[in-house]
Amino acid sequence: MSIGTPWGRPELYTDYKQDMALLNTRAKTAGVAAILVVAALLPLLVADDLLVILGGGLVLAIGALGLNLVTGYAGQVSLGHAFFVGVGAYTAAVMAGDPDGRYLGLGIDFMPLWLLGAGLVAALFGALVAPLATRLRGLYLAIVTLGLVFIGQYFFFEWNELSGGPQVGREAAKPALFGIEFTVDNGFKGGWTEEQKLFWLFLVILVIAAVAARNIARSRIGRAFAAIRDRDVAAGVMGVNLTHYKVIAFTLSSFYAGIAGALMYSASGHFTPESFSLLMSIQFIAIVLIGGVATVSGTIMGALLIAMLPRIAGELPAFVPFLSSSASEHPNVFEFEQVMYGVLIVAFLLFEPRGLFGIWHRIRTYWKSFPFSY
Amino acid sequence: MTQFLGAVAGGVGLGSIYALLALGFVIIYKSMRVISFAQPAFMLAGAVLVSYLSPSIGFVPAVVVGAIAIAGVALVVERVAIRPMVGKAVFVIAIITIGIDIVVRVVAGAFIGRDPRQVGDPWGIDAWEVGGVYIAHRHIAAFLVTTVLVLALFAFFRWTPIGLAMRASALDQEAAMAQGVSVGAVFAVSWALAGGLAAVAGVFAASGRTMDQNLWHIALAALPVIILGGLDSLGGAVLGGLLIGVAQQVVASYHRQWFPGLDTNIGSITPYLVMLVVLLVRPYGLFGTKEVERV
Numbered sequence: 313m314s315i316g317t318p319w320g321r322p323e324l325y326t327d328y329k330q331d332m333a334l335l336n337t338r339a340k341t342a343g344v345a346a347i348l349v350v351a352a353l354l355p356l357l358v359a360d361d362l363l364v365i366l367g368g369g370l371v372l373a374i375g376a377l378g379l380n381l382v383t384g385y386a387g388q389v390s391l392g393h394a395f396f397v398g399v400g401a402y403t404a405a406v407m408a409g410d411p412d413g414r415y416l417g418l419g420i421d422f423m424p425l426w427l428l429g430a431g432l433v434a435a436l437f438g439a440l441v442a443p444l445a446t447r448l449r450g451l452y453l454a455i456v457t458l459g460l461v462f463i464g465q466y467f468f469f470e471w472n473e474l475s476g477g478p479q480v481g482r483e484a485a486k487p488a489l490f491g492i493e494f495t496v497d498n499g500f501k502g503g504w505t506e507e508q509k510l511f512w513l514f515l516v517i518l519v520i521a522a523v524a525a526r527n528i529a530r531s532r533i534g535r536a537f538a539a540i541r542d543r544d545v546a547a548g549v550m551g552v553n554l555t556h557y558k559v560i561a562f563t564l565s566s567f568y569a570g571i572a573g574a575l576m577y578s579a580s581g582h583f584t585p586e587s588f589s590l591l592m593s594i595q596f597i598a599i600v601l602i603g604g605v606a607t608v609s610g611t612i613m614g615a616l617l618i619a620m621l622p623r624i625a626g627e628l629p630a631f632v633p634f635l636s637s638s639a640s641e642h643p644n645v646f647e648f649e650q651v652m653y654g655v656l657i658v659a660f661l662l663f664e665p666r667g668l669f670g671i672w673h674r675i676r677t678y679w680k681s682f683p684f685s686y
Numbered sequence: 687m688t689q690f691l692g693a694v695a696g697g698v699g700l701g702s703i704y705a706l707l708a709l710g711f712v713i714i715y716k717s718m719r720v721i722s723f724a725q726p727a728f729m730l731a732g733a734v735l736v737s738y739l740s741p742s743i744g745f746v747p748a749v750v751v752g753a754i755a756i757a758g759v760a761l762v763v764e765r766v767a768i769r770p771m772v773g774k775a776v777f778v779i780a781i782i783t784i785g786i787d788i789v790v791r792v793v794a795g796a797f798i799g800r801d802p803r804q805v806g807d808p809w810g811i812d813a814w815e816v817g818g819v820y821i822a823h824r825h826i827a828a829f830l831v832t833t834v835l836v837l838a839l840f841a842f843f844r845w846t847p848i849g850l851a852m853r854a855s856a857l858d859q860e861a862a863m864a865q866g867v868s869v870g871a872v873f874a875v876s877w878a879l880a881g882g883l884a885a886v887a888g889v890f891a892a893s894g895r896t897m898d899q900n901l902w903h904i905a906l907a908a909l910p911v912i913i914l915g916g917l918d919s920l921g922g923a924v925l926g927g928l929l930i931g932v933a934q935q936v937v938a939s940y941h942r943q944w945f946p947g948l949d950t951n952i953g954s955i956t957p958y959l960v961m962l963v964v965l966l967v968r969p970y971g972l973f974g975t976k977e978v979e980r981v
Binding site: 387389444447448450451452454455456458459460462463466469470472478590594597601647650651653654655656657658661662665 | 913961
């Protein structure tokens with residue numbers, strides 16, 4: 313990937329390609345490289361309990377990237393993301409599951425296969441739902457996708473061979489590749505711990521997913537999404553095939569959701585159908601809005617913040633005496649965590665509509681134009 | 687036949703609750719073109735508040751006070767969080783209402799506590815038996831109260847100045863403003879009405895059972911109702927509410943015969959299934975206005 317601009321004139325763009333390049337400035341190149349190095353070294357520096365949370369954040373980011381494609385870039389509000397995450401989680405669990413076990417299982421150990429399978433099956437469901445989306449707009453679509461969560465959860469509850477049933481659940485797919493078992497703890501033998509290995513795995517997959525999302529966004533498809541989001545009638549008049557691109561948006565988004573679902577429970581190893589509720593959809597919406605609509609870096613920041621929220625809430629009773637850490641007393645940290653979702657969503661939309669990315673953008677502009685204010 | 691009639695009676699009771707909630711959604715939609723996802727929270731908050739008030743001041747005064755108090759909460763929410771966003775994309779406002787819903791719902795839920803808590807309604811689970819059909823008092827009460835409230839609402843929109851202003855601004859906001867209608871007041875009144883209606887609905891939803899955190903799921907089932915009736919049709923909301931309520935209870939009642947293979951009762955997702963079918967046939971509901979796109 314060439315940087316393209318001559319030394320001394322970093323902001324001279326001579327063609328569209330340079331302007332739209334992934335790393336269009338040197339500062340960005342250096343910054344991304346630094347972040348990647350820090351992220352790759354993080355498992356060696358940070359305690360395992362924090363790594364679990366951060367790893368969870370990386371997986372959330374993969375799913376949220378998908379929601380951002382359909383809601384942020386293409387402007388189609390979907391409250392049904394949890395359903396697609398669930399489809400991915402169950403597909404992976406079934407493909408990797410033990411064929412002789414209590415629940416459905418095909419016994420496919422090869423991780424890339426069940427990972428792709430989870431994404432593809434979820435994408436298939438997305439493509440099936442998409443025709444509804446092409447008939448509906450705006451809030452009608454939001455309500456229909458909300459209904460999808462309830463209908464989907466009903467089937468997860470009901471299909472016991474698949475899900476293990478309500479409150480029982482089943483084992484999640486265990487990632488293993490080239491003889492490395494990511495969920496086996498070798499820390500005591502001087503090897504890598506489970507948390508470290510999983511973090512690296514999630515990081516690699518997230519980087520692939522993020523680069524792919526960024527590339528989709530700056531391609532012909534991404535431009536069509538933006539046109540539909542900004543004014544679908546105008547886009548249609550200009551020759552953007554609305555149905556075609558809405559189906560693509562939902563399919564891509566569900567693919568990401570499926571991948572995220574397949575990985576989401578690797579660390580805990582077990583999941584129940586209760587997980588895929590409206591709350592999860594709202595969590596993803598919160599990530600997209602808090603991180604920044606139609607940004608990739610913002611989505612990742614938002615996902616990490618949301619993943620850290622339970623931990624932040626858990627630390628609070630030490631500082632805020634009236635907050636209890638026991639679930640049977642009120643107000644407790646679990647309620648605080650929930651309230652924080654709501655407060656953060658409202659506060660960001662009111663005061664910082666561009667999300668964390670907007671804050672970062674302002675800081676960057678400040679330093680770039682220092683000492684001038686513009 | 688008795689099974690069917692019993693299911694219909696229960697469905698009318700449930701449908702009345704849906705109708706009240708759906709009216710709130712539609713009133714807000716007509717004034718602001720936004721769906722307020724905060725209705726479930728107002729409903730839960732109303733039920734919780736009434737459960738605290740009714741032991742000391744009696745059930746009926748508690749419902750009145752509770753409805754007015756929740757209307758006040760809705761007013762504050764509208765002024766603080768919604769009004770600054772007027773003119774922004776409807777999706778953004780809808781998401782803000784989701785945020786408000788979470789906050790209000792968790793705060794109200796925290797007051798439920800661990801002890802079984804009831805709204806203190808006088809009818810409990812009593813029922814009349816008419817020719818082998820059991821008709822619960824609470825369903826009759828819900829239906830009667832809803833009827834009265836709906837008639838009062840229609841009279842309000844028809845004959846009061848603010849009702850006229852609301853109809854005018856629903857029809858054409860700018861023209862209404864040019865005629866001196868305070869659109870801000872219209873927003874405020876519509877939110878207050880929706881909040882009050884949700885609180886009353888919450889009381890009926892919680893009567894005959896102990897309160898729990900999942901009460902708000904009932905309010906979400908009112909979303910298919912407004913889709914069925916049409917987002918901007920008050921009559922559609924009432925009729926849709928009754929239709930969905932009856933359909934849900936009938937399916938729930940016949941679940942064993944119709945779907946012997948399914949363990950969980952499919953009644954809970956019937957509203958959403960009905961909604962999907964309706965949308966495939968009529969994307970703007972039974973009575974909704976078809977959106978006309980000007981280029």
